[in-house]
Amino acid sequence: MNTAEFVVGYLCALVIVCMFVWIGIALHMAYTKMDLMLEHLKNCSAIMNRAPLRHGGPWGKLLLIGGISGIVTFPGFYLKRGGLSAEDLNNFPAPLKRKLALIQWSVIGLLSAMTLLALIGKSGLLK
Incomplete structure (x- = not known):
């Protein structure tokens, strides 16, 4: 492996660590702010259709916070x-x-950074 391949590998590892940090932050928001968010969006059918996910454990809360953030953004x-x-x-x-x-x-x-780094790693440009 050459230096460029190591750099891409370490950048991929950094992105993966950042993804785990992102999951932690999103779960923290889901566990602490979910009732507030759902209360403010109680007339939105797109949110209320997803609201039962909050009883689906961490995975459900993560999906719900992702849906709410996408709809609000x-x-x-x-x-x-x-x-x-x-x-x-x-x-x-x-x-x-x-x-x-x-x-x-x-x-x-x-996700864009990881896709880009994976494409660079697989493309053969680093050899």
């Missing part, structure tokens, strides 16, 4: 189709909305 799709109440979205606490958007964008970045 990219509301246009759900607003057009009536799955999200504009009033609920406007009344949603701004600091929590920012945290959910940060969670959503960070997971998009982490």
Whole structure:
């Protein structure tokens, strides 16, 4: 293995560690802020359809927090189709909305980085 392959390998390991940190942060938010989020989005059918996931243990809570963060970060799709109440979205606490958007964008970045590093590693460009 050459130096470039080691660098890509260590960067992949760093992204994996960051993904575990992301999971921990998302689970912390799910266990501490879930009732608050669901209370503010009680008129949103897209959220209420996913609400039973909160009783699904850590995996269910992780799926629910991911769904809520996606809906809050990219509301246009759900607003057009009536799955999200504009009033609920406007009344949603701004600091929590920012945290959910940060969670959503960070997971998009982490998955993109891992995909890019895997493509670079598999492409043969490093030899």
